[in-house]
Amino acid sequence: MQQKQFLWGGAVAAHQFEGGWDQGGKGPNVVDVMTAGAHGVPRQITQDIESDQFYPNHTAIDFYHHYKSDIQLLAELGLKCFRTSIAWSRIYPNGDELVPNEAGLRFYDDMFDELIKHGIEPVITLSHFEIPLHLAREYGGFKNRKLVDFFERFAITCFERYQHKVKYWMTFNEINNQMDTSNPIFFWTNSGVKVEPGEDPQQVLYQVAHYELLASAKAVIAGKKINPDFHIGCMISHVPIYPYSCNPHDIMAAEIAMRQRFFFPDIHVRGYYPAYALKEFARRGYKLDITAEDLTILKQGKVDYVGFSYYMSTVVKADVNNDNDSNVVNGALPNSVDNPYIQKSDWGWAIDPEGLRYALNRLYERYQLPLFIVENGFGAIDEIDSKHQVHDQSRISYLNAHIKAMLVAMAEDGVDVIGYTAWGIIDVVSFTTGEMKKRYGVIYVDRDNQGNGSMKRYKKDSFDWYQNVIATDGKSV
Numbered sequence: 001m002q003q004k005q006f007l008w009g010g011a012v013a014a015h016q017f018e019g020g021w022d023q024g025g026k027g028p029n030v031v032d033v034m035t036a037g038a039h040g041v042p043r044q045i046t047q048d049i050e051s052d053q054f055y056p057n058h059t060a061i062d063f064y065h066h067y068k069s070d071i072q073l074l075a076e077l078g079l080k081c082f083r084t085s086i087a088w089s090r091i092y093p094n095g096d097e098l099v100p101n102e103a104g105l106r107f108y109d110d111m112f113d114e115l116i117k118h119g120i121e122p123v124i125t126l127s128h129f130e131i132p133l134h135l136a137r138e139y140g141g142f143k144n145r146k147l148v149d150f151f152e153r154f155a156i157t158c159f160e161r162y163q164h165k166v167k168y169w170m171t172f173n174e175i176n177n178q179m180d181t182s183n184p185i186f187f188w189t190n191s192g193v194k195v196e197p198g199e200d201p202q203q204v205l206y207q208v209a210h211y212e213l214l215a216s217a218k219a220v221i222a223g224k225k226i227n228p229d230f231h232i233g234c235m236i237s238h239v240p241i242y243p244y245s246c247n248p249h250d251i252m253a254a255e256i257a258m259r260q261r262f263f264f265p266d267i268h269v270r271g272y273y274p275a276y277a278l279k280e281f282a283r284r285g286y287k288l289d290i291t292a293e294d295l296t297i298l299k300q301g302k303v304d305y306v307g308f309s310y311y312m313s314t315v316v317k318a319d320v321n322n323d324n325d326s327n328v329v330n331g332a333l334p335n336s337v338d339n340p341y342i343q344k345s346d347w348g349w350a351i352d353p354e355g356l357r358y359a360l361n362r363l364y365e366r367y368q369l370p371l372f373i374v375e376n377g378f379g380a381i382d383e384i385d386s387k388h389q390v391h392d393q394s395r396i397s398y399l400n401a402h403i404k405a406m407l408v409a410m411a412e413d414g415v416d417v418i419g420y421t422a423w424g425i426i427d428v429v430s431f432t433t434g435e436m437k438k439r440y441g442v443i444y445v446d447r448d449n450q451g452n453g454s455m456k457r458y459k460k461d462s463f464d465w466y467q468n469v470i471a472t473d474g475k476s477v
Ligand code: BG6
Pocket: 013, 016, 173, 174, 237, 309, 375, 379, 423, 429, 430, 431, 432, 433, 438
């Protein structure tokens, strides 16, 4: 994989920043029926769009109408690349049409032209939680094999149309979120899936995973035919799981738990099912719809690089006592406990820059492919003063420490990292909570949780800081 310069960038996703949810012929997607929540208050998935509910993604930060001035700001920041996604339902409003929506295609043409005009390389995720609602409602999302064909058609349409504008692609964003079957929003946003009464969530997960991995492999194969110079990666959420102690039982508990992180990339990268997964299917008696032809396609559609998000680490303890242990984390990961060495953000996310170096080393050893950190950032409450200044020192500290850890992994450990895109480079709607007040950007957007505000953009202190990091190619950290 030949590449001239390190890809310093910023990342967002269509549904979290575009708005214009029903404009230019766009159909509703799975996020368009998600209400706002808060830390500890889950977002609701409503049956339809209900008039008495607030849906924060419908307008988001209205990039749809601000894209020229926003890209101008990103250019001023000095970005080498910009990661965003294509809203599937802008291109195929229902998802099962044969002919794409020309207005949707044109919107991305204009956006990519604008980026390229400023020397910013687009890095594009095909599906970042944006499955057309119709495919979820009428077909059951990725429970249905037909979705493989619909996704392949969507991917081919994008590859053909943008083959001279976009080189870096990813198939599914954080495809492994759904390993956590306890929170319905992960299945819903990854796959358009709801688990029905009587279904075994684990069995549903593995069937859905297979169809999605197959869809991804088919997209890779098709993309390489359209333009052999494409770099097509997977995208996983990578939260390293540490053993609580050197007790061998803790070490083994962490090793087994890490399969939750590695299951998807193992197949994306190697093109076959890992032994531990086959054993698990057999142990649980799962008869999955996986054909011999599918297995050949998985082998042929391996990814070129591993894109991943890194925000935090977590810890497991083998003999956790859920009733008596004071540091048990009531999250999705069984037996997970607090890390006494690490601080947390206001949303309970452990702040662990060293964990990024650790993650880079583990992923590189395991896959021996270029790595791309396509999300890393600090969600925090920002105060804007009367001069429209935001002194976001905690964000600068977080980003600085993580970039430093990445540079050490590259310089001392020899990890091949092709780029780094800071998440939510401009404030966007939070994915897990639907809030605006959980801000990540170096650019502030005047909009609040209820949808009030002027939508004006202001540079935070972190804007100048990141501009300098890019200008010095990381030497300033
Ligand atoms: C990742 C997603 O999970 O983390 C993004 O790919 C998301 O879409 C980001 O926004 C941060 O999460 P949150 O919930 O703080 O917005």
